[in-house]
Amino acid sequence: xxxxxxxxxxxxxxxxxxxxxxxxxxxxxxxxxxxxxxxxxxxxxxxxxxxxxxxxxxxxxxxxxxxxxxxxxxxxxxxxxxxxxxxxxxxxxxxxxxxxxxxxxxxxxxxxxxxxx
Numbered sequence: 001x002x003x004x005x006x007x008x009x010x011x012x013x014x015x016x017x018x019x020x021x022x023x024x025x026x027x028x029x030x031x032x033x034x035x036x037x038x039x040x041x042x043x044x045x046x047x048x049x050x051x052x053x054x055x056x057x058x059x060x061x062x063x064x065x066x067x068x069x070x071x072x073x074x075x076x077x078x079x080x081x082x083x084x085x086x087x088x089x090x091x092x093x094x095x096x097x098x099x100x101x102x103x104x105x106x107x108x109x110x111x112x113x114x115x116x117x
Contacts, residue, residue, distance in 0.1 A: 016094045018067065025060065028063060034046065034050065036083055041073070041080040041081060061081060067087075069088060
């Protein structure tokens with residue numbers, strides 16, 4: 001039986017970590033940027049915009065889709081990809097809240113401590 005220690009953490013941290021893992025590859029960030037700049041669903045070959053093979057781009061698209069950050073709807077023989085704005089908004093809220101929590105911390109002992117090697 002496998003026991004995952006991630007289950008010891010609250011659901012927001014688990015969700016944030018899953019999103020961070022999905023977003024941790026520059027190709028996925030480039031795909032999201034491209035889809036956002038197109039401001040429409042893209043059907044056809046995204047590989048002309050991303051400097052990777054069609055197979056590699058397809059794998060990254062699947063990871064983004066699995067995380068819910070994009071939709072991939074079948075339109076005939078093609079797949080039409082677009083940003084999932086609800087999920088992107090949730091990611092923004094989770095990341096923003098986490099960063100705000102850290103930045104707003106009143107205790108910062110590291111500012112006065114001397115770091116030794």
